[in-house]
Amino acid sequence: PTITDMSVFEQHESEVRSYCRNWPTVFEQARGSWLTDVHGDRYLDFFAGAGALNYGHNNPVLKQALLEYLVDDGIVHGLDMATVAKARFIETFRDNVLQPRGLDHKIQFPGPTGTNAVESALKLARKVTGRESVIGFTNAFHGMTLGSLSVTGNSMKRAGAGIPLVHATPMPFDNYLGGVVEDFTWFERVLDDSGSGLNLPAAVIVETVQGEGGVNVARPEWLRGLADLCRRHDMLLIVDDVQMGCGRTGEFFSFEEAGIVPDIITLSKSIGGYGLPLALTLIRPDLDVWTPGEHNGTFRGNNPAFVTATRALEHYWADDTFSRDIHIKGRQIEEVLTALAGRHQGLSTRGRGMVRGLVFDDATHAGKVCTRAFESGLLAETSGPSDEVVKLLPPLTISTEDLDRGLGILVDATEEVLA
Ligand code: PMP
Numbered sequence: 001p002t003i004t005d006m007s008v009f010e011q012h013e014s015e016v017r018s019y020c021r022n023w024p025t026v027f028e029q030a031r032g033s034w035l036t037d038v039h040g041d042r043y044l045d046f047f048a049g050a051g052a053l054n055y056g057h058n059n060p061v062l063k064q065a066l067l068e069y070l071v072d073d074g075i076v077h078g079l080d081m082a083t084v085a086k087a088r089f090i091e092t093f094r095d096n097v098l099q100p101r102g103l104d105h106k107i108q109f110p111g112p113t114g115t116n117a118v119e120s121a122l123k124l125a126r127k128v129t130g131r132e133s134v135i136g137f138t139n140a141f142h143g144m145t146l147g148s149l150s151v152t153g154n155s156m157k158r159a160g161a162g163i164p165l166v167h168a169t170p171m172p173f174d175n176y177l178g179g180v181v182e183d184f185t186w187f188e189r190v191l192d193d194s195g196s197g198l199n200l201p202a203a204v205i206v207e208t209v210q211g212e213g214g215v216n217v218a219r220p221e222w223l224r225g226l227a228d229l230c231r232r233h234d235m236l237l238i239v240d241d242v243q244m245g246c247g248r249t250g251e252f253f254s255f256e257e258a259g260i261v262p263d264i265i266t267l268s269k270s271i272g273g274y275g276l277p278l279a280l281t282l283i284r285p286d287l288d289v290w291t292p293g294e295h296n297g298t299f300r301g302n303n304p305a306f307v308t309a310t311r312a313l314e315h316y317w318a319d320d321t322f323s324r325d326i327h328i329k330g331r332q333i334e335e336v337l338t339a340l341a342g343r344h345q346g347l348s349t350r351g352r353g354m355v356r357g358l359v360f361d362d363a364t365h366a367g368k369v370c371t372r373a374f375e376s377g378l379l380a381e382t383s384g385p386s387d388e389v390v391k392l393l394p395p396l397t398i399s400t401e402d403l404d405r406g407l408g409i410l411v412d413a414t415e416e417v418l419a
Contacts, residue, residue: 004038022381023374030057033398033406035379044406046380048395051211051243051355054270055312056395062274065311066304078301080109089306093280096313097252105265105282108290111297112277114242114268115143118205120281120295121264122147125203125236128287135204135235139213139385142205142240151205153213154385184229191233203236203264204229208254211243214384215350215357215391220258227260236263236287242279246270247396250327250353252317257352263287273312276305326396329403330354333392336407344418356392358414363388365417372413378406 003026009017025037033056035043048054055062070076075083090107098105110120122134136142136151143152149163191200208223210216218226230237239262244254246267255262265282272278277299316322330353337349337358346361360366363386370390373380383391390410394403 002038019381022370023379032056032058033395033402042377043374044378044402044409046378046392046394046406046410048393049275050269050381051248051393052269052272053275054246054248054396055273055316056397057275059274059312059397061315062308062311065307066274069304069307074307075303077299078303079298080296080300083301083303083306085303085306085310086301089310092310092313096317098282101253101256103261103282104285106285106288108281108283108288108295109300110279110281110295112299112302113143113279114266115145115148116297117242117266117268117279117281118142118148118151118240119145121205121238121240121266122151122203123295124264124281124283124287124290125238128289129202129234129236131200131202133199133201134238135201137206137210139210139216140205140207140240141210141212142207143242184225187229191229200233201235203238205238205240207240207244208258209244209249209352209355211355211391211393212383214359214389215355217350217352223255223258223260227258227262230263238262238264238266240266242266242268244355247316247322247326248353248355248393250323250330252323254352270312272302272305272309274305274308276302276308278302278305278309322396326353329394329396329398329400330356332400332403333394333407336411340411340414344414347414347418351392354392354394354396357383357389358392358410359384359389361388366390368417369410369413372416373409376409376413378409378413380410 006020006024006026009020027035027037029036033045035045035057037043045057069085074085093107108120110116125134126132134151136153138153140151140153142148146161146163149158149161152158204226206218206226208218227237239255241254246252246269248254251257253265263284264287267282268279271280333354333356334351337356341347341349348359350357350359366382366388370380370382380390380392383389394406
């Protein structure tokens with residue numbers, strides 16, 4: 001029988017389900033920036049799999065590569081055995097991503113998803129330094145497993161698991177301390193406070209733009225200051241690029257604009273290219289002190305994901321055309337939202353490249369705008385500690401017409417809610 005309503009989910013799926021509550025329809029097909037539900041209604045996707053679909057749904061170039069691979073009986077599950085698909089991915093990642101940026105990081109495949117990359121980064125930092133704790137930031141999000149949660153600055157997400165925050169320090173924007181913390185005075189004092197018996201942390205983990213935390217953008221100067229502080233105090237710098245990597249901010253890596261080189265980088269979400277799970281932990285070569293099998297997992301070798309990832313890197317990242325296109329569309333989004341924010345008290349916008357937040361003084365308004373947008377055929381989600389930010393993450397491949405159309409829906413929804 002055709003599935004036409006939400007009853008099967010309501011009856012049998014755990015209460016933990018989330019997105020299907022905000023977008024209560026059953027989706028069936030997707031192409032590019034559009035999804036279609038079982039009633040034939042179309043929705044423009046400004047969420048793109050929470051950043052996992054930078055190249056859109058069923059991208060035809062990637063689909064072709066995947067179909068050819070499967071028709072040819074290419075290996076699907078390969079543990080972490082040496083395969084041709086994996087070798088091609090490593091070579092293409094080296095040639096199109098690492099080498100042009102002067103990076104020589106080793107590539108670890110830590111498991112299928114973002115939190116696996118974060119876990120391995122935390123474990124490696126502890127092993128390399130022989131120290132235990134890791135500094136995380138207020139409003140940070142690094143994943144849902146216990147280690148990743150311990151550096152996630154969101155008490156609601158930690159509460160049920162009873163995970164204390166190992167360390168938290170303010171990011172340079174409004175936070176619960178009530179002000180803007182722009183410099184490292186406070187941070188530096190804590191690190192120098194040997195009298196209190198604080199053990200020097202192993203590492204600092206940071207998102208250059210906090211996605212789940214509400215599109216909080218760290219300034220390049222601040223990131224350079226952070227990298228410098230890490231160097232002076234002999235702590236490793238981990239950049240979690242799971243959501244902001246793979247072009248979201250305009251460059252392949254989100255830290256490129258700041259000109260810093262992290263010791264460890266985590267990537268996932270869009271690296272697989274087709275929405276297939278894949279994660280990488282990139283390790284400065286001299287820090288690669290893992291022993292064989294010390295961090296493993298059954299799904300480290302998602303070969304179809306290697307195939308689509310390779311094709312995406314070849315097609316989109318062989319030169320800087322795509323990057324320029326992202327910056328152009330990013331400005332298009334910025335212009336519309338800046339004009340909208342200019343018309344309303346208590347509304348502001350922030351972001352970089354093609355990640356943008358529309359920030360509401362009254363958090364209930366952000367939720368209402370997303371509901372209204374959904375009714376008009378646009379998928380957008382809230383983020384931030386009180387869900388006060390409408391976060392826009394359209395596919396990077398979206399056409400300017402579709403971008404305009406989606407922004408139009410968002411503007412109308414906002415005008416309606418704030419009227
Ligand atoms: N790090 C960041 C910055 C993220 O945004 C996310 C996912 N939202 C994760 C880690 C965890 O990734 P996953 O959900 O794939 O485990």
